[in-house]
Amino acid sequence: YGSRAIQNLGGHVVSVDNAVRVYDTSLIIADDKNCDSVKQLSKLFGIKTIISHEEVANLTPQINEAVVDRSDIVVILGFDFAQSIL
Numbered sequence: 001y002g003s004r005a006i007q008n009l010g011g012h013v014v015s016v017d018n019a020v021r022v023y024d025t026s027l028i029i030a031d032d033k034n035c036d037s038v039k040q041l042s043k044l045f046g047i048k049t050i051i052s053h054e055e056v057a058n059l060t061p062q063i064n065e066a067v068v069d070r071s072d073i074v075v076i077l078g079f080d081f082a083q084s085i086l
Helices: 002-008 036-045 079-085
Strands: 027-030 050-052 073-076
Touching (some): 002 036, 036 073
Parallel strands (some): 027 050
Antiparallel strands (some): 027 073
16 A cells, blocks of 8 residues: 555655555654655655654664665554554
């Protein structure tokens, strides 16, 4: 669902995969937290948690997803998103 929504808006999806661990809350990881693309994705998916790539290392528990370093913007959809579309 997320991939199709991004592609329908003209975005380029590099990878779609299952997360290594369970995320209760969705989040966006971005090089530039204030860019228009991040704002649009936040609005589209209702994601309020936006962090920079630099902040990832300081999180507990850490985000050990392989895709984090592959893209300027990474969207991780958690259980909160799953509940919103049911």
